[in-house]
Amino acid sequence: MALDFAFWLLAIVSVAAALAVVLLRDVFRAALALVLCFIMVAGLYVTLSADFLAAVQILVYVGAISILLILGIMLTRDVQRGSLSNKLRFPALLVALLFIGTTIFAVFNTPWGVSAGAPVEPTTATLAGRLFGENGYILTVEIAAVLLLAAIIGAIVLVREK
Amino acid sequence: MSVGLEHYLVLSAVLFAIGLYGALSKRNTIAILLCIEIMLNAVNIALVAFSRYVAPEMLTGHVFAIFIMAVAAAEAAVGLAIIMAIYRRKGTVDPTDIDSMKR
Numbered sequence: 001m002a003l004d005f006a007f008w009l010l011a012i013v014s015v016a017a018a019l020a021v022v023l024l025r026d027v028f029r030a031a032l033a034l035v036l037c038f039i040m041v042a043g044l045y046v047t048l049s050a051d052f053l054a055a056v057q058i059l060v061y062v063g064a065i066s067i068l069l070i071l072g073i074m075l076t077r078d079v080q081r082g083s084l085s086n087k088l089r090f091p092a093l094l095v096a097l098l099f100i101g102t103t104i105f106a107v108f109n110t111p112w113g114v115s116a117g118a119p120v121e122p123t124t125a126t127l128a129g130r131l132f133g134e135n136g137y138i139l140t141v142e143i144a145a146v147l148l149l150a151a152i153i154g155a156i157v158l159v160r161e162k
Numbered sequence: 163m164s165v166g167l168e169h170y171l172v173l174s175a176v177l178f179a180i181g182l183y184g185a186l187s188k189r190n191t192i193a194i195l196l197c198i199e200i201m202l203n204a205v206n207i208a209l210v211a212f213s214r215y216v217a218p219e220m221l222t223g224h225v226f227a228i229f230i231m232a233v234a235a236a237e238a239a240v241g242l243a244i245i246m247a248i249y250r251r252k253g254t255v256d257p258t259d260i261d262s263m264k265r
Contacts (some may be wrong), residue, residue, distance in 0.1 A: 003165065004165045009163075011169075014177065015173070015177065021193075021197065022184035022197065030193060033198065034196050041207060044170075044207055048170070049212040050214070050224055053206075053227055056231060061203070061234075065238045068238050068242060069242070072192050072244075075249070076245065078216055082221045086187060086188070086258060088186055088187055092182070092183050095183070097179070101193060104172055107168055107172060112167055112216060113216055114167055114216060115217060115218055120218065120219055123221060127228075131228075137225055144229055144232045144233070147232070147233065148235065150236075153238050154240055154243065155240055158246070158247045159246045
């Protein structure tokens with residue numbers, strides 16, 4: 001039952017951190033709350049016995065993406081008066097609540113074919129087989145590599161001084 | 163009741179809805195990017211939970227989650243580059259002021 005306790009702790013802290021991202025007026029503090037949310041999601045991957053994904057989450061999200069976002073906040077800091085809400089606030093709240101309602105309704109009314117099999121542990125070798133092995137996702141891996149290269153070149157072109 | 167697939171799916175839906183609310187209602191483009199990252203993480207939780215509970219030996223959900231992370235990294239880089247370019251030209255990051263394609 002340690003796993004149940006870990007799930008509830010991680011779930012509550014991640015939802016609180018996500019709410020802090022949305023509700024805090026200071027964008028920098030919101031970014032720090034986002035880092036906390038990313039770390040909690042990595043913990044949730046551990047409870048789902050996805051050890052490789054937890055490590056990738058820490059490396060890519062906590063290590064790279066959050067630093068990039070904080071850099072962006074610091075470069076645009078002098079104009080913003082914090083992250084206020086626009087006049088779409090109540091329609092947006094309505095859309096979000098409708099989304100939660102329909103999704104929870106669908107989740108509890110669908111017969112999921114839950115398998116009783118034990119999870120693969122550790123996942124790294126099996127995952128490598130799925131990605132690079134026969135009948136795997138090797139073409140998608142190469143497309144993702146081309147996408148990342150295009151994104152890097154595009155970002156450089158966009159911010160280059162004329 | 164011990165924790166099962168439904169718990170993870172409901173948590174994923176709640177996180178996605180929080181991100182959706184933020185992405186629709188914020189007046190700062192970088193805050194919108196932060197909320198989009200929350201939404202991508204919520205989708206990843208759902209995919210990994212399906213992988214763990216429905217097909218535990220296949221790991222297909224893990225593969226999808228890895229591709230989502232790659233696309234999220236590309237999206238954050240290009241999104242910040244676009245915000246930087248707009249900020250240099252117009253001096254604002256407020257999406258209600260960035261409306262030159264509406265006129």
